[in-house]
Amino acid sequence: MTDLLISGGRVIDPANGLDAQLDVLLRDGRVSAVGKSLFASDSVRYDVTGCIVTPGFVDLHAHLREPGFEQKGTIATETLAALRGGFTTICAMPNTVPAPDSAPVVKALLERIGADARVRVFPIGAVTRGRDGKALANLAEAAGAGCVAFSDDGSPVADGQLMRNALTLLGSLGLPLSEHSDDPVLNAGGVMNEGRVSERLGLAGQPAAAEVTAIARNLALAEATGGRLHVAHITTARGLELVAEAKARGLAVTCEVTPSHLFLTEDAVFGPGPAPAYDTNAKINPPLRTEADRQALIRGLNEGIIDAIATDHAPHAREDKLCEFDYAAPGIACFETAAGTLLTQVARGELDLVRVIAALTAQPARAWKLDARVAGLGTLSPGAPGDIVILDPAMEWTVDTRTFATKGKNTPLQGTSLTGGVRAVIMGGVVAHEVEVAHD
Amino acid sequence: MIDVQERPAPGPAEAPAWRHKDLLDTDVLSRADIDLVMETADAMLEVRSRPVAKVATLRGATVVTLFYEQSTRTRASFEVAAKAMGADVVNLTASGSSVVKGESLVDTVRTLEAIGADLLVMRHDRSGAPYLAAKNTKAGVINGGDGTHAHxxxxxxxxxxxxxxxxxxxxxxxxxxxxxxxxxxxxxxxxxxxxxxxxxxxxxxxxxxxxxxxxxxxxxxxxxxxxxxxxxxxxxxxxxxxxxxxxxxxxxxxxxxxxxxxxxxxxxxxxxxxxxxxxxxxxxxxxxxxxxxxxxxxxxxxxIEEQVANGVAVRMAVLYLMATARTK
Structure with a gap:
């Protein structure tokens, strides 16, 4: 394997406190050195002047759809989309059929991943059997087979007793429980955030209180059991305050936010026109919230309360979205726009660049102790995987779903102009994706 | 049927300034739009008071009522209004159509357009459904009530x-x-x-x-x-x-x-x-x-009873304005 010398870029490696004009040398597919004006004979020089060099992104929340929903996406298509988005390590949510709730299913899934995946994929196991919310899955068995975390994502573990037992058992295994925190009774029938827009459109709402009360319950159960709660895709200002308070008291709780909830509000459902669009591509669960919530999430990220930016990449087939709003499947295909929206928010002065990179790399790796499975994951420490993202903060581009690698063309951002994007992705020391740039 | 030449079509003498392909809600109507509907409906009410309460203004036009939700008065009101102006009316309900076979709304609407529907009156139990229909057909869509949204x-x-x-x-x-x-x-x-x-x-x-x-x-x-x-x-x-x-x-x-x-x-x-x-x-x-x-x-x-009677005149006005806008 040829050594690669990535030179001329601004290296941001939050784990090592680096943010400077530095070179990165990759040798044998791993990070060998980071320093000023490095020289290595026999290496290929990769000039990234004007770009930002970061560790490959680590996504704690993605939907690959295989097995069971291959019309929406496959391990092959969705991991290629992840790669193009800079996500070189992703955790696959278990809402597949069958759900990974036992060793045989997890093993079969890992075989498929081994055959088809373009990036590193860690499976997340189901908390309950078949994700039905009724009886616990074989947690230790699934963990032994390779699950790095557990979740019934898409649904909460609504039964408090079941949640308590799951947190207790997973706590003893040292594994996180990533919880889709909502109250299905308060949310019954809801298809978007409850408030101004839902009342305007006559759509049933999902109140912020449904998330807030669920987070409060889950924090109380985590505290009582010593379990490791990870609050998936947090969306509410008040929910975030509860997490911040729990962290301040020393609870082992972590949380994530999606690029969609940082960039968009409930207004995306209405659309830009005078008449409502009922944009099913802006339907997501938990829903896009208010501008006040969005601002709170931005603050939470900039202040380091939010551990991870996770995509909740959720590809859907055309017919899943080309239907009545109530019937449309929730979810946004996010892999290929995430870096673009985040860098656009950096360019606007909303988000702090180093915090964003930390929440995409070292922090998620540490939150789920993935760096104990793959040494140096999410960092540019010597020996870390040679997974590198080259970001171009000045890239002006327009979202065009026809260029997406994901099967899911479901995004409310179609046609949106963004500032900043992924220029290249290096996987295991090899340039695996590169965007052609027109030179004047 | 009364001859159009003999009994001129109601409505303002000049071509009405109706600019909307669809009528999905009142939120996008200007005061001038509303005044136009009201004036046209006044003329239609006069038509309704004649011994033969019909004109041939919409002769050759096909109006389809597509009802995904039970309704008596709204569907009947639209049907009477369309027929009072000589339109051909086709009534479809979800239970008696390919909807029960799982056909999507978009496919249904495109099929109706291909069959020759000029105006589609739609009732649906889901908010926003007529917007989806309107986006996917050249036919004019009139919202006959969608979920808890608009009527x-x-x-x-x-x-x-x-x-x-x-x-x-x-x-x-x-x-x-x-x-x-x-x-x-x-x-x-x-x-x-x-x-x-x-x-x-x-x-x-x-x-x-x-x-x-x-x-x-x-x-x-x-x-x-x-x-x-x-x-x-x-x-x-x-x-x-x-x-x-x-x-x-x-x-x-x-x-x-x-x-x-x-x-x-x-x-x-x-x-x-x-x-x-x-x-x-x-x-x-x-x-x-x-x-x-x-x-x-x-x-x-x-x-309350007057509302029902006026409903026919107002729906005649809406059908007339929308059909006229299409032929321009």
């Missing part, structure tokens, strides 16, 4: 009825009472009444009020929300009762129908607080004895 022709016929009794509505007070939160009639009425210059008070149990809709009235506060019917009714020019769905009790939004009746039934005692002779309206179908007392429903101030 623009009901709002226009309500406005038409009010104007016939009260004249211009500027500064008039219209009180809408009941399950406002789930009412497509109330929502569409808010937009058309605001455009026509009226002030609107929305009244009902607090669980059935859309808390953010007051902001629709702008800084002048032309939309008010209250759970107190007695206060709401003071100085009212119009009192409109909404149908209360019995399932609201089952879902706990109201404790009981008895409690609802005690607090919100439109009846003679309550109406005494409104202006003398205030109009009593209801979009139907009524639960007499629940949201409205029989005395109020059939009293001297009630214009």
């Amino acid at each position: 623009p022709t009901q709002a226009l016929l309500d406005l038409f009825t009010m104007r016939r009794h009260l004249g211009a509505l500027d500064g008039k007070k219209v009180v809408i009472v009941g399950d406002v939160l789930h009412s497509r009639v109330a929502r569409s009425n808010v937009w058309s009444l605001l455009a026509a210059g009226a002030n609107v008070t929305l009244c009902g149990p607090a669980t059935l009020l859309p808390r953010t809709l007051a902001s629709a009235g702008g800084e002048e506060g032309r939309v008010a929300l209250t759970a107190d019917l007695d206060r709401a009714l003071v100085d009212a020019d119009v009192v409109m009762a909404l149908r209360i769905q019995k399932e609201r009790q089952a879902t706990g939004l109201i404790p009981s129908l008895r409690e609802y009746i005690n607090g919100y039934q439109v009846n003679a005692t309550r109406l005494a607080r409104a202006k003398p002779g205030a109009l009593v309206m209801h979009p139907g179908p009524m639960n007499e004895g629940i949201e409205i007392s029989p005395e109020a429903a059939h009293g001297l101030a009630s214009v």
